[in-house]
Amino acid sequence: MPSETSKSTETLAPRDEALPGPDPSGLSPETPDAVATGPRVAGAVVGHAKDVSDIEAGLDALQTTVAPTASRWSKAFHAVYPPVLAIAILLAVWQTLVWLEVQPIYNLPGPEQVWEAVTRAAASGTLWQALGTSLERGVLGFLAAVAIGTPLGILVARVRWVRVSFGPIITGLQVLPSVAWVPAGIIWFGLSDATVYFVILMGAVPSIINGIVSGVDQVPPLYRRVGQVLGAGRFQMIKDVILPAAFPGYLAGLKQGWAFSWRSLMAAEIIAVGGGIGFGLGAFLQQGRELSDMALVFTAILLILVVGMVIELLFFAPVEKSMLRRRGLAPETSTSKGSGWLLRRRELAAAAFGR
Amino acid sequence: MTTTSPARTGTPVATTSDEDTGPTTGVRLRGVSKRFSPTGAPVLDGIDLDIAQGEFVCLLGASGCGKSTLLNIVAGLERPTTGDVEVAGDGAALMFQESALFPWLTASRNIELALKFRGVPRSERRERAAELLSLVRLDGSGDKRVHELSGGMRQRVALARSLAQERDVLLMDEPFAALDAITRDLLHDELERVWEQTGRTIVFITHNVREAVRLGQRVLLMSSRPGRIVREWDVDVYGADEQRSIEAAAASRLATEITNDLREEIRRHAV
Numbered sequence: 250m251p252s253e254t255s256k257s258t259e260t261l262a263p264r265d266e267a268l269p270g271p272d273p274s275g276l277s278p279e280t281p282d283a284v285a286t287g288p289r290v291a292g293a294v295v296g297h298a299k300d301v302s303d304i305e306a307g308l309d310a311l312q313t314t315v316a317p318t319a320s321r322w323s324k325a326f327h328a329v330y331p332p333v334l335a336i337a338i339l340l341a342v343w344q345t346l347v348w349l350e351v352q353p354i355y356n357l358p359g360p361e362q363v364w365e366a367v368t369r370a371a372a373s374g375t376l377w378q379a380l381g382t383s384l385e386r387g388v389l390g391f392l393a394a395v396a397i398g399t400p401l402g403i404l405v406a407r408v409r410w411v412r413v414s415f416g417p418i419i420t421g422l423q424v425l426p427s428v429a430w431v432p433a434g435i436i437w438f439g440l441s442d443a444t445v446y447f448v449i450l451m452g453a454v455p456s457i458i459n460g461i462v463s464g465v466d467q468v469p470p471l472y473r474r475v476g477q478v479l480g481a482g483r484f485q486m487i488k489d490v491i492l493p494a495a496f497p498g499y500l501a502g503l504k505q506g507w508a509f510s511w512r513s514l515m516a517a518e519i520i521a522v523g524g525g526i527g528f529g530l531g532a533f534l535q536q537g538r539e540l541s542d543m544a545l546v547f548t549a550i551l552l553i554l555v556v557g558m559v560i561e562l563l564f565f566a567p568v569e570k571s572m573l574r575r576r577g578l579a580p581e582t583s584t585s586k587g588s589g590w591l592l593r594r595r596e597l598a599a600a601a602f603g604r
Numbered sequence: 605m606t607t608t609s610p611a612r613t614g615t616p617v618a619t620t621s622d623e624d625t626g627p628t629t630g631v632r633l634r635g636v637s638k639r640f641s642p643t644g645a646p647v648l649d650g651i652d653l654d655i656a657q658g659e660f661v662c663l664l665g666a667s668g669c670g671k672s673t674l675l676n677i678v679a680g681l682e683r684p685t686t687g688d689v690e691v692a693g694d695g696a697a698l699m700f701q702e703s704a705l706f707p708w709l710t711a712s713r714n715i716e717l718a719l720k721f722r723g724v725p726r727s728e729r730r731e732r733a734a735e736l737l738s739l740v741r742l743d744g745s746g747d748k749r750v751h752e753l754s755g756g757m758r759q760r761v762a763l764a765r766s767l768a769q770e771r772d773v774l775l776m777d778e779p780f781a782a783l784d785a786i787t788r789d790l791l792h793d794e795l796e797r798v799w800e801q802t803g804r805t806i807v808f809i810t811h812n813v814r815e816a817v818r819l820g821q822r823v824l825l826m827s828s829r830p831g832r833i834v835r836e837w838d839v840d841v842y843g844a845d846e847q848r849s850i851e852a853a854a855a856s857r858l859a860t861e862i863t864n865d866l867r868e869e870i871r872r873h874a875v
Contacts (some may be wrong), residue, residue: 302741305756308787309745312754402823471704478679478698480721480767489717493708576707578753 366544383529390449402461427452427513452513460502463496630805636687649830662820670831703758712746756787
């Protein structure tokens with residue numbers, strides 16, 4: 250067999266040179282056969298391999314779609330205008346209610362009066378003081394809750410007996426309104442920052458633990474099997490397979506943890522006023538109530554709301570979005586077609602009227 | 605149908621075979637049985653199997669015949685109830701029907717993770733992953749996320765990841781079952797090429813008879829409940845230099861013969 254192939258390649262060269270003339274090596278009876286089969290087969294195999302790689306490259310190109318990227322400005326516009334529209338609608342409703350005088354003006358101040366109260370509080374510095382105090386507590390308390398809740402969550406998710414024994418209690422703690430801890434905190438720690446942080450932790454830690462646990466529960470069993478097959482050690486399995494796979498659930502837990510931190514903080518600040526406790530947004534709100542200054546109360550409520558939204562928009566939303574995009578879970582954002590609901594309505598209308 | 609075929613005795617390149625003259629064992633099973641409950645019916649019953657190093661064997665059977673259980677046992681994910689399992693090197697790599705790539709990593713990082721678990725130093729991982737991607741003809745796709753790859757590309761990355769384990773034996777559990785026919789045909793060619801280049805021992809599970817004939821040097825038919833190996837064929841229908849193809853007429857005839865046996869096997873279970 251090898252001799253046959255070598256002979257055929259030898260005979261191939263002269264044959265190609267003297268193409269029009271009769272085959273010089275065609276004298277022996279078996280060479281024409283070899284010439285006929287040898288090179289043809291070899292050529293076929295090489296051609297086949299080339300074919301395969303070409304077809305494959307074609308298929309790869311056909312089956313992968315490149316998402317059209319919209320311009321930065323159009324993206325920003327489409328992200329910003331729906332919420333701005335919503336705020337405008339809410340302001341209009343508010344102003345209409347004020348004009349209709351459903352309540353006397355001192356009970357229901359309009360946007361104008363509230364704006365005045367905001368600028369007054371900003372000018373006197375109380376607004377910035379309250380905002381700064383509360384933000385610092387909220388963020389520090391939340392970070393502490395993350396630092397405590399994350400390892401505890403891994404422990405609950407991974408160790409069976411811990412989960413069976415403590416799981417229901419943690420779920421119960423999550424349901425318990427953290428305001429309930431304020432009196433206990435005051436008795437234990439007095440009117441100090443410790444009370445505030447205690448309430449934040451009691452509110453946020455169970456959420457974070459539950460986030461991790463549900464994230465770990467939702468890890469497809471196949472991923473664990475892959476980790477096992479690839480030979481991951483116990484620690485590597487947790488660090489490189491289970492935690493990244495559980496990240497969406499963890500992030501949801503963190504978001505909820507932040508919401509609970511912020512709420513608990515406000516509850517604590519409203520109830521525990523004075524003593525060594527600083528002046529936060531809750532105290533600001535309480536002050537408004539004591540002065541029966543409705544514009545001040547509205548100012549405090551708006552500030553609390555805005556902080557919650559800003560943290561969500563500046564921190565959680567980008568993290569969540571990039572996580573979803575990386576994992577291919579983000580909805581198709583084909584901005585070229587217009588992602589705004591108004592545009593979509595217009596398209597629907599156009600389709601309906603056959604235009 | 606019992607002659608050992610001279611066709612495609614794929615020349616192993618990267619095997620760590622010793623100077624033994626005869627073929628060294630890739631996988632050897634002796635009297636392997638498996639029951640999931642002590643009183644229940646056995647899923648696998650007395651399986652004896654010898655697979656030589658560098659051999660490509662296809663394991664064929666109807667659904668529920670315990671093919672996957674057998675593969676899990678060879679992979680070391682499950683223990684047999686009785687019997688001995690011997691696998692060349694330190695265990696087997698396993699590839700699944702789903703690519704099971706991690707969506708939070710890029711194609712290259714998925715492969716690098718396998719290298720990391722094997723203890724390959726960080727500095728060598730990226731280069732090694734690029735070589736493996738190149739082996740499955742995905743040069744330049746290393747930075748793509750899993751969702752950006754087509755089904756066929758994902759399975760090729762998964763194949764590269766299995767190869768990254770550097771195990772002599774590669775077990776494949778219906779790896780192409782979820783792919784369209786065109787892609788599957790191409791992946792047959794790819795897998796054959798990779799097998800020839802790397803000299804791995806491959807045990808390939810499928811319920812697709814034509815696929816088994818297209819790929820395997822040997823095709824084993826398993827019965828269901830209990831799972832036993834009831835028949836085997838040497839695939840000697842292709843000429844020595846002939847490019848294997850799923851459409852070849854001789855292959856069709858063998859596939860028909862095997863299909864008849866498979867159907868007969870399934871029919872036994874009709875009440």
